[in-house]
Amino acid sequence: MREKIGIVTQETFLFNDTVKENIVYGHENVDEDQLVKVATAANAHRFIKEFPKGYDTVIGERGVKVSGGQRQRIAIARAIYKNPPILIFDEATSQLDTENERLVQEAINNLMKGRTVIVIAHRLSTITHADKILVVDKGCISDSGTHNELLGRSSLYKRLYEMQFAV
Numbered sequence: 001m002r003e004k005i006g007i008v009t010q011e012t013f014l015f016n017d018t019v020k021e022n023i024v025y026g027h028e029n030v031d032e033d034q035l036v037k038v039a040t041a042a043n044a045h046r047f048i049k050e051f052p053k054g055y056d057t058v059i060g061e062r063g064v065k066v067s068g069g070q071r072q073r074i075a076i077a078r079a080i081y082k083n084p085p086i087l088i089f090d091e092a093t094s095q096l097d098t099e100n101e102r103l104v105q106e107a108i109n110n111l112m113k114g115r116t117v118i119v120i121a122h123r124l125s126t127i128t129h130a131d132k133i134l135v136v137d138k139g140c141i142s143d144s145g146t147h148n149e150l151l152g153r154s155s156l157y158k159r160l161y162e163m164q165f166a167v
Helices: 019-023 032-041 045-050 068-081 098-111 147-153 155-165
Strands: 005-009 086-090 116-120 133-137 140-145
Touching: 005 068, 019 032, 019 068, 032 045, 032 068, 032 098, 045 068, 068 098, 098 116, 133 147, 133 155, 140 147, 140 155, 147 155
Parallel strands: 005 086, 086 116
Antiparallel strands: 133 140
8 A cells, every 4th residue: 555655744854865865765776767757747857957966966864955845846756756646745835935835836736647646735825726625624524625616615715715815
């Protein structure tokens, strides 16, 4: 079951190793073309190739030598390198600034095609394009639907949307 799931959390864990090894973690035979393909899909290839040693750059314990947005995009590339049919993003953009959130969101959108994707988020910008949104209130599902459906009938969802987007 674990092989069929890729997960990216708000607290990414990266190893004191190269970018390449952090992306292909757990795989013995590295497909270099696939490595570049997943890094590109995760909006990471551009900044990786600018590192002094590219994919062979050591990023430090827990990724201390890269920014928060770069850590998230490397974690996304790792999650999709194994090409799982199910992806889980648990608050994957919660600690990012606006620009990095946009880049991570683009990466997530690139990966949704042909997969089951579960996005857990407080930032509604992360989920507005989802096929189905579940609204959770006090630990229970209070409503479900598309973004537009929920804006029309869920007072909680509408209030959260208006607060976040200053409508």
